[in-house]
């Protein structure tokens with residue numbers, strides 16, 4: 033299972049084994065990681081699963097789809113170049129060790 | 140030791156209330172009782188990705204089971220609460236066990252309204268995971284499907300069945316689709332969308348009988364229907380509350396803090412009728428909403444009420460539905476509007492309808508216009524002013540309001 037490390041805006045960090053194929057959002061929500069809200073349950077409809085992806089992994093991410101692109105412009109904390117919606121990042125072997133940082137607010 | 144919180148109903152609202160209490164730092168026992176056999180799971184995919192077979196059942200649960208242990212949330216599944224003794228702060232399970240509570244949260248949800256026509260025992264309904272499994276199984280071997288009820292769930296099922304290659308007919312008694320929740324503009328848009336996909340939409344149509352593999356209408360005509368699905372709305376599960384002597388209207392009646400007529404008992408989610416600042420005041424200003432947003436935000440509000448600083452429930456309502464490639468999001472409640480302003484172009488499949496009442500912005504329906512939807516929610520939530528002129532002017536940046 034790929035490991036994903038979630039770092040809260042306070043600096044607190046949690047590493048979770050996320051079942052392959054699940055999204056990085058699911059890994060957080062199912063395991064009670066605070067800081068990812070995911071109101072829509074991964075339907076790419078809410079922008080409350082916003083994360084900042086560690087630079088080392090940016091190149092390995094799938095390209096940003098049209099829907100994600102539009103929604104990233106509506107996150108509660110302003111978008112940065114490494115912003116992604118965590119429901120759109122699949123936990124795959126190539127992303128093992130992924131580090132994401134969570135914004136201060138999601139809504 | 141204190142009896143802590145007992146939550147009746149292991150759906151979206153109940154599960155969220157348990158987590159939100161822990162997130163607030165609540166340390167006393169939490170007991171979550173649900174009569175379904177599954178740990179709390181998401182319902183929205185049941186009429187969408189799960190029905191189409193593109194999402195596995197193991198991804199439906201809202202939380203990993205281990206999380207309940209970790210957060211010291213005791214889950215009692217497959218158990219029904221049959222009685223609340225409010226003066227004694229105790230509940231009783233069907234099994235006979237009697238359990239005490241300090242605070243009780245009613246999150247009993249709603250159940251499907253049943254058809255009352257000839258042959259209605261042939262109809263299938265969708266609310267739970269086992270319901271969805273039955274429907275999937277029946278759809279697999281069918282070629283023709285009739286959906287009774289042109290509301291959100293009916294239309295989502297129709298879209299899913301169509302994507303599975305079925306011949307689909309939607310039958311609605313009202314003269315337009317989703318009439319209870321959306322404006323005629325959106326009803327028409329979705330009627331077109333479904334018809335373009337090859338779904339037959341029959342409006343203002345009465346059914347005489349559900350036959351063995353067909354529907355017979357009041358005018359005598361028929362449509363083939365090997366599978367008949369009904370989505371004609373829900374009824375809130377209020378019986379337990381009523382029997383306990385709690386006030387009940389179109390749902391378990393609560394105040395703005397989501398407290399019932401008993402100060403130790405709260406009600407949240409699909410079962411609760413609450414005073415809503417976004418609702419039509421002329422219609423009494425009280426509503427019962429059926430959405431994930433409402434279930435989740437009310438759960439959080441109650442958690443703050445029990446552990447933290449009580450605040451009235453004021454979150455702007457929002458809802459989404461997914462049909463074909465149309466992502467439809469609603470913010471606010473449009474009932475009672477007297478002016479509609481459209482941004483974008485309905486013909487292009489990307490637009491937002493802004494609703495006003497006495498020039499006051501009350502709601503927005505967006506199709507594939509996510510930024511408008513989020514902006515509308517923010518404007519409603521903050522209570523700032525949006526004029527019809529600003530709404531209609533594409534050059535005006537809604538984020539600036």
Ligand SMILES: Cc1cc2nc3c(=O)[nH]c(=O)nc-3n(C[C@H](O)[C@H](O)[C@H](O)COP(=O)(O)OP(=O)(O)OC[C@H]3O[C@@H](n4cnc5c(N)ncnc54)[C@H](O)[C@@H]3O)c2cc1C
Pocket residue numbers: 147148149150151152153172173174175181182183184185186218219220221246247248249265266267292376379407408409410428429430431432434457458459460461
């Ligand atoms: C097919 C479908 C699709 C949907 N799609 C969307 C969507 O796209 N977007 C959206 O926002 N919303 C959607 N919804 C609505 C959303 O799922 C509900 O609003 C939400 O689930 C309400 O949560 P709840 O916890 O209040 O009620 P429920 O989820 O109904 O949970 C209540 C639970 O309490 C149990 N219970 C009741 N009485 C007792 C008792 N006495 N003892 C023990 N247990 C009891 C019930 O069996 C149930 O498990 C959809 C709903 C369905 C059914």
Ligand code: FES
Pocket residue numbers: 057070071072073074075076077078079080081117118119120
């Ligand atoms: S969970 Fe809603 S957009 Fe990711």
